[in-house]
Amino acid sequence: xxxxxSPSVRCIKPLQYTALAVxxxxxTQELAQGVQKPYxxxxxxxxxxxxxxxxxxxxxxxxxxxxxxxxxxLNNDGLPADVRQRAQxxxxxxxxGSLGSYTDLPGIPxxxxxxxxxxxxxxxxxxxxxxxILISPGSQxxxxxxxxxxxxxxxxxxxxxxxxxxxxxxxSIMSLVSVGGVSVPYQxxxxxxxxxxxxxxxxxxxxxxxxxxxxxxxxxxxxxxxGHVQSRESIQDVIRFxxxxxxxxxxxxxxxxxxxxxxxxxxxxxxxxxxMGPPFSDTVELASFHSASKGLxxxxxxxxxxxxxxxxxxxxxxxIYTIFSKDNAxxxxxxxxSVMASPPVTGEASYDxxxxxxxxxxxxxxxxxxxxxEVLNSLPGVCSQPxxxxxxxxxxxxxxxxxxxxxxxxGLEPDTFYCLRLLETAGVFVSPGCEYEQKDGTxxxxxxxxxxxxxxxxxxxRLATFQTQFMNKFS
Amino acid sequence: xxxxxSPSVRCIKPLQYTALAVxxxxxTQELAQGVQKPYxxxxxxxxxxxxxxxxxxxxxxxxxxxxxxxxxxLNNDGLPADVRQRAQxxxxxxxxGSLGSYTDLPGIPxxxxxxxxxxxxxxxxxxxxxxxILISPGSQxxxxxxxxxxxxxxxxxxxxxxxxxxxxxxxSIMSLVSVGGVSVPYQxxxxxxxxxxxxxxxxxxxxxxxxxxxxxxxxxxxxxxxGHVQSRESIQDVIRFxxxxxxxxxxxxxxxxxxxxxxxxxxxxxxxxxxMGPPFSDTVELASFHSASKGLxxxxxxxxxxxxxxxxxxxxxxxIYTIFSKDNAxxxxxxxxSVMASPPVTGEASYDxxxxxxxxxxxxxxxxxxxxxEVLNSLPGVCSQPxxxxxxxxxxxxxxxxxxxxxxxxGLEPDTFYCLRLLETAGVFVSPGCEYEQKDGTxxxxxxxxxxxxxxxxxxxRLATFQTQFMNKFS
Numbered sequence: 043x044x045x046x047x048s049p050s051v052r053c054i055k056p057l058q059y060t061a062l063a064v065x066x067x068x069x070t071q072e073l074a075q076g077v078q079k080p081y082x083x084x085x086x087x088x089x090x091x092x093x094x095x096x097x098x099x100x101x102x103x104x105x106x107x108x109x110x111x112x113x114x115x116l117n118n119d120g121l122p123a124d125v126r127q128r129a130q131x132x133x134x135x136x137x138x139g140s141l142g143s144y145t146d147l148p149g150i151p152x153x154x155x156x157x158x159x160x161x162x163x164x165x166x167x168x169x170x171x172x173x174x175i176l177i178s179p180g181s182q183x184x185x186x187x188x189x190x191x192x193x194x195x196x197x198x199x200x201x202x203x204x205x206x207x208x209x210x211x212x213x214s215i216m217s218l219v220s221v222g223g224v225s226v227p228y229q230x231x232x233x234x235x236x237x238x239x240x241x242x243x244x245x246x247x248x249x250x251x252x253x254x255x256x257x258x259x260x261x262x263x264x265x266x267x268x269g270h271v272q273s274r275e276s277i278q279d280v281i282r283f284x285x286x287x288x289x290x291x292x293x294x295x296x297x298x299x300x301x302x303x304x305x306x307x308x309x310x311x312x313x314x315x316x317x318m319g320p321p322f323s324d325t326v327e328l329a330s331f332h333s334a335s336k337g338l339x340x341x342x343x344x345x346x347x348x349x350x351x352x353x354x355x356x357x358x359x360x361x362i363y364t365i366f367s368k369d370n371a372x373x374x375x376x377x378x379x380s381v382m383a384s385p386p387v388t389g390e391a392s393y394d395x396x397x398x399x400x401x402x403x404x405x406x407x408x409x410x411x412x413x414x415x416e417v418l419n420s421l422p423g424v425c426s427q428p429x430x431x432x433x434x435x436x437x438x439x440x441x442x443x444x445x446x447x448x449x450x451x452x453g454l455e456p457d458t459f460y461c462l463r464l465l466e467t468a469g470v471f472v473s474p475g476c477e478y479e480q481k482d483g484t485x486x487x488x489x490x491x492x493x494x495x496x497x498x499x500x501x502x503x504r505l506a507t508f509q510t511q512f513m514n515k516f517s
Numbered sequence: 518x519x520x521x522x523s524p525s526v527r528c529i530k531p532l533q534y535t536a537l538a539v540x541x542x543x544x545t546q547e548l549a550q551g552v553q554k555p556y557x558x559x560x561x562x563x564x565x566x567x568x569x570x571x572x573x574x575x576x577x578x579x580x581x582x583x584x585x586x587x588x589x590x591l592n593n594d595g596l597p598a599d600v601r602q603r604a605q606x607x608x609x610x611x612x613x614g615s616l617g618s619y620t621d622l623p624g625i626p627x628x629x630x631x632x633x634x635x636x637x638x639x640x641x642x643x644x645x646x647x648x649x650i651l652i653s654p655g656s657q658x659x660x661x662x663x664x665x666x667x668x669x670x671x672x673x674x675x676x677x678x679x680x681x682x683x684x685x686x687x688x689s690i691m692s693l694v695s696v697g698g699v700s701v702p703y704q705x706x707x708x709x710x711x712x713x714x715x716x717x718x719x720x721x722x723x724x725x726x727x728x729x730x731x732x733x734x735x736x737x738x739x740x741x742x743x744g745h746v747q748s749r750e751s752i753q754d755v756i757r758f759x760x761x762x763x764x765x766x767x768x769x770x771x772x773x774x775x776x777x778x779x780x781x782x783x784x785x786x787x788x789x790x791x792x793m794g795p796p797f798s799d800t801v802e803l804a805s806f807h808s809a810s811k812g813l814x815x816x817x818x819x820x821x822x823x824x825x826x827x828x829x830x831x832x833x834x835x836x837i838y839t840i841f842s843k844d845n846a847x848x849x850x851x852x853x854x855s856v857m858a859s860p861p862v863t864g865e866a867s868y869d870x871x872x873x874x875x876x877x878x879x880x881x882x883x884x885x886x887x888x889x890x891e892v893l894n895s896l897p898g899v900c901s902q903p904x905x906x907x908x909x910x911x912x913x914x915x916x917x918x919x920x921x922x923x924x925x926x927x928g929l930e931p932d933t934f935y936c937l938r939l940l941e942t943a944g945v946f947v948s949p950g951c952e953y954e955q956k957d958g959t960x961x962x963x964x965x966x967x968x969x970x971x972x973x974x975x976x977x978x979r980l981a982t983f984q985t986q987f988m989n990k991f992s
Contacts, residue, residue, distance in 0.1 A: 063621075079597070091612070091613075091618050091619050092617075093612075093613045093617035093618045094615075094618035094619065096611065097613075099615060105587055107587070108586050108587035108590065109584050111579050111582045111586065111849070112580055112582070112583035114595075115583065124598050127890040136818075137566070138568045138569040138570065138571055138572075139567040140569075140574060140818070141819075142567075142568035142574045142815060142816045142817060143566050143568045143569035143817055144564060144566050144569065144818060145818065146538070146719055146815045150991075179820060183844065186843075190695065194621060213843060216843055217843065220665065220840065221842075240946055329623070340617060340618045342617060342619045342621060342845075343611075343615070343616045343617045343618055343845065343848035343849075344616075344617070344846065345654060345820070345845060345846075345847040348846075365695065368657070368661075368688060368692065369654075369655065369657065369658065369820070370818065370820060372588070372654070372818065372819055372821075372850060373818035373819065374818075374819065374847065374849040375847060389854040423534070423882040447584045462590055472533050473647040485961070487650060
């Protein structure tokens with residue numbers, strides 16, 4: 043069997059993370075066994091997983107969920123009236139009145155309507171039709187399944203290519219490769235705050251034409267791991283480029299509610315496209331992805347997201363429906379999406395507390411971002427672009443040549459070597475830039491900034507000490 | 518775009534169900550608007566979705582889930598002590614103590630251990646190693662992802678083939694086709710109670726070799742939609758056949774806890790394989806699938822299942838891990854799996870009630886099965902094999918030639934025509950046999966038998982009246 047596994051699966055690159063995770067697990071066990079180390083516990087901020095990093099879930103989400111799952115709670119005075127009312131309404135739209143039933147596409151009907159109203163509010167009136175929304179088991183699932191439709195496998199020159207950002211989200215590349223597509227990298231410009239530059243898209247497209255047939259352009263805004271937020275002009279550039287080159291736009295917008303800079307706001311591709319008017323607004327094909335796992339909700343464990351389809355050919359849409367009908371989004375995750383799209387409003391019992399929780403969370407992350415930026419840029423050999431949005435810091439490491447040589451000697455990527463040392467000596471588990479692709483000769487680390495204040499402070503303190511020692515050792 | 522979508526997606530056959538579902542939706546709306554029909558509401562038993570058919574979820578599952586999702590309930594005296602204790606224990610094994618965090622493979626560690634202990638008990642001592650278990654977002658997800666590894670696309674004769682039962686589960690075929698594989702049908706023998714016959718496997722394999730390279734054999738036991746339960750001898754035959762022809766065994770065993778005949782019991786492929794001894798027990802590659810959606814648990818909305826891997830080459834296993842690491846099983850579904858694998862035991866507060874609920878449910882379905890068999894076989898032109906297990910009745914319809922002609926005139930499959938008429942005139946929504954593949958010239962309907970007693974009686978009454986009228990009209 044081993045020699046016969048499918049080539050598209052075989053060429054999926056295992057994550058660097060795996061080797062680090064094995065060591066992290068050992069260290070955790072050693073600490074539990076009382077082995078003496080310079081730290082008493084690991085700090086793990088590898089994924090965008092806020093609850094793993096000690097952030098509490100939003101109470102309203104969990105209350106509604108508990109009442110939906112165990113409807114005896116609908117009669118429980120311990121839960122606020124609007125929670126019970128909300129749960130009752132959602133259950134009425136579930137088949138058999140239960141979260142245990144399958145849902146038809148697009149999902150629980152009320153949730154699809156709420157998402158469409160949420161999009162219309164977000165885009166300040168640009169209309170959204172619930173029939174263009176498909177709720178899915180996570181945004182990544184939706185992306186992979188749309189890719190499976192866009193991408194032809196086969197001989198290399200005939201294979202379909204998708205332009206993907208560098209640095210970018212490693213799971214998306216994995217999805218693309220697993221359906222037989224070719225990843226066509228375009229570089230974000232680190233020195234310009236990770237801006238997406240039109241010249242670079244053109245260069246990437248020209249280079250791609252030698253090896254594949256580019257069919258789509260994948261964007262992550264706010265960026266992961268880059269943390270930049272695109273301006274209206276930048277989005278317009280991308281849309282014109284997609285239009286000229288007949289590329290399907292895949293807009294990963296899962297961090298849309300986490301922007302930390304006063305000077306920028308989130309603008310969706312859907313909105314900018316609509317506001318550009320014809321011919322763009324009625325021809326450029328767009329799929330926009332969002333998720334209950336990301337942003338302030340951060341319910342990663344529930345696996346629910348949605349995609350909104352814009353300007354999709356009806357024949358293609360039919361096939362998308364067929365593929366999406368193969369699997370349901372988990373109903374508990376759909377309930378989380380419902381709250382995300384339709385949070386409590388003024389006058390409802392839970393409104394004040396929900397607002398307080400979300401505002402506190404936003405302020406906490408903003409303060410994390412401020413401190414991360416301040417400390418990282420004070421360290422020798424480290425430079426971080428502003429984190430304008432999203433869940434990650436992605437500072438550049440200027441590694442001394444001796445460190446790079448040492449890494450090569452060990453058969454490791456230089457930043458994997460750095461992460462391994464950081465893990466070993468400082469008990470800090472972050473991931474290396476090579477995991478996300480990066481410009482040749484540059485090195486980075488990525489860590490999640492959606493974490494408790496003291497966790498982030500602790501990480502910064504340990505990192506600062508480590509970095510000084512590391513630079514001394516290899517200088 | 519429309520002409521350019523991937524050929525493997527394009528050849529996924531849309532379900533017959535879709536056209537029927539559109540009409541069913543219209544009828545529901547018409548009834549709500551007060552349009553007069555011979556029935557006041559639709560009976561919908563198309564899917565194996567017991568909660569949609571009015572079956573209540575098991576209380577213990579939902580109590581544990583509610584407490585895990587909203588941990589304030591851990592201090593609530595309204596919940597039994599063992600529920601709270603169970604929830605507490607599960608949360609301690611979740612990252613960050615929350616169901617909102619991602620889980621690493623194989624899933625929440627305690628749940629993987631519970632599943633492995635469950636398998637060892639079920640197989641009367643055949644050992645199971647939690648490291649061979651992967652919890653996934655549903656058994657279908659696991660099947661599709663293992664297929665993506667087994668199957669090479671490309672030119673027809675070089676493409677990988679998988680032997681699949683006729684009748685069989687339509688979503689599995691869809692998964693196979695979508696990853697570029699060829700479905701190689703083998704017929705179950707209806708006249709012999711849907712037995713799987715070795716001659717037929719040999720015939721199918723020989724026929725397949727003209728058009729593809731067979732790499733795997735997919736079995737559903739208990740059958741869906743056929744409802745048969747394989748004997749030890751039949752399973753041994755299949756294992757020997759797989760061994761001789763170096764086929765990877767994919768055993769879909771999601772209905773293992775729903776057997777209705779006293780004379781048979783569920784035997785897993787894993788167990789029979791182990792008990793056959795060498796060379797089989799240490800060479801035949803097997804993946805066995807199970808799910809929280811099926812059987813007595815019936816939590817279809819939660820999307821969680823698992824696969825156990827047996828005798829898999831370590832190099833292949835590594836790739837399976839890489840693919841499975843792309844997505845987590847939803848944590849609420851993992852909690853349901855936990856209860857399925859480790860239900861309350863004697864002495865625990867919830868034991869008696871849990872046992873009562875499961876026994877009542879089992880008796881109810883058994884009585885449904887008895888009545889379904891009795892009534893169906895009393896109808897002119899209908900013949901049902903015994904439903905030994907699973908969630909479905911799949912009676913054969915002997916349609917009059919005039920009805921077949923009428924269907925062809927309308928461009929419909931004969932049993933789709935039958936289902937459409939049944940829906941229209943009797944308000945009964947079941948699915949046609951052509952959806953599941955069937956022997957040429959035979960026609961069937963499938964409906965779920967996991968439903969409330971009165972729903973099933975109502976269906977049988979309406980079906981009986983309809984069938985007599987239908988036979989009169991077209992004779």
